[in-house]
């Protein structure tokens with residue numbers, strides 16, 4: 001199976017062997033200062049470079065690397081060690097059981113955002129606006145699970161919308177998602193069943209305390225929510241009030257410390273509505289739900 005591959009001969013003369021096993025040992029050692037999951041990440045990067053599954057890597061530890069594979073692997077290891085998030089190196093991440101393409105122009109979808117998708121699915125909406133779609137993970141997951149739903153997905157970032165459109169095509173739902181470069185839901189008139197959003201909600205005061213890999217590598221437009229992290233959420237409440245039908249709902253991902261402040265803003269914007277804050281799987285405040 002591997003006979004046609006040219007083994008590494010000259011790019012790393014200090015090495016005695018250039019097999020998968022040696023590459024994984026070296027990768028794990030190199031990444032150990034940067035991450036607690038060094039061995040696993042080395043496997044993911046080597047699988048990406050070789051086009052093999054992780055299972056195949058482990059089944060063929062004696063397989064030699066080609067010179068080209070070795071160079072590309074070392075490059076990825078160096079970038080990972082310097083703090084580049086793993087999904088930006090492989091260009092892939094799993095969200096809600098689906099594989100998404102990601103580039104440094106989009107936020108890496110987070111597991112806690114799956115709670116937002118679950119809450120949205122529970123409402124079985126037929127018309128949805130996903131505000132700040134980024135990679136398109138929320139819009140695409142909803143479209144896959146709600147085969148009759150029509151979805152509008154907005155973002156200020158044209159580059160993000162290109163990634164989102166790629167993901168919609170990959171999952172066969174592009175015909176039911178309309179991507180719009182827009183501020184919040186501004187081009188839409190409604191009425192829609194659901195407005196869903198994972199907006200930028202990091203408080204600008206807390207920017208410096210974010211992990212370096214987030215601060216330096218993920219798009220600031222996707223994260224920075226201004227003073228208290230509430231700048232976008234506050235404006236989103238107004239837009240949602242304009243486009244939601246009576247009986248419709250707004251679901252917004254929020255920061256763990258924002259529950260009381262966001263609930264107060266929502267009650268002021270929707271005095272007649274039911275306003276609730278739901279926790280994520282770790283028990284932290286995570287989702288604002290407003291039902292009109």
Ligand SMILES: C[S@@+](CC[C@H](N)C(=O)[O-])C[C@H]1O[C@@H](n2cnc3c(N)ncnc32)[C@H](O)[C@@H]1O
Nearest residue numbers: 109132133134155156183184198199200221222
């Ligand atoms: C936290 S990211 C969420 C991305 C994706 N929905 C997810 O959950 O992974 C927020 C997204 O909102 C976009 N955004 C920021 N301000 C916006 C605005 N005023 N109108 C529309 N999109 C905005 C950013 O470009 C970014 O893609």
